[in-house]
Amino acid sequence: RFSGTFVGNAESASPAAATSPPTVAAATLPAVPTIPVVPTIVGVPNTVAEGVLNPNEVKPPASGTRRARVLYDYEAADSTELALLADEMITVYSLPGMDPDWLIGERGNQKGKVPVTYLELLS
Numbered sequence: 001r002f003s004g005t006f007v008g009n010a011e012s013a014s015p016a017a018a019t020s021p022p023t024v025a026a027a028t029l030p031a032v033p034t035i036p037v038v039p040t041i042v043g044v045p046n047t048v049a050e051g052v053l054n055p056n057e058v059k060p061p062a063s064g065t066r067r068a069r070v071l072y073d074y075e076a077a078d079s080t081e082l083a084l085l086a087d088e089m090i091t092v093y094s095l096p097g098m099d100p101d102w103l104i105g106e107r108g109n110q111k112g113k114v115p116v117t118y119l120e121l122l123s
Helices: 015-019
Strands: 066-070 088-094 100-108 110-114 119-121
Touching: 088 119
Parallel strands: none
Antiparallel strands: 066 088, 066 119, 088 100, 100 110
16 A cells, blocks of 8 residues: 655655645746637638638739749649749739748639749739
């Protein structure tokens, strides 16, 4: 049979003292619990806010589209990206909350994310 304490334990022999958690100073705890915020974009399905972009569901903004010349060939990694050929012209725009290293590119009826570093943005 065990007595509830270990030999050599400097704390009290009472079971409550042996199992009570250490006291934490109130200053080390956050005053308000943090809750992750998922931004929503008016008129854009929630798939964009969740990090999954379906370019076919994204509508270009009323203003803010630009023409861009593609500098290098780019092979799309998945169906959310647009494959590019050097020297072609595409229309590009950004969406709120989108990674600044990427833009939405349109060529005819094709849409997808394109890396900014592969583009020369024109007026």
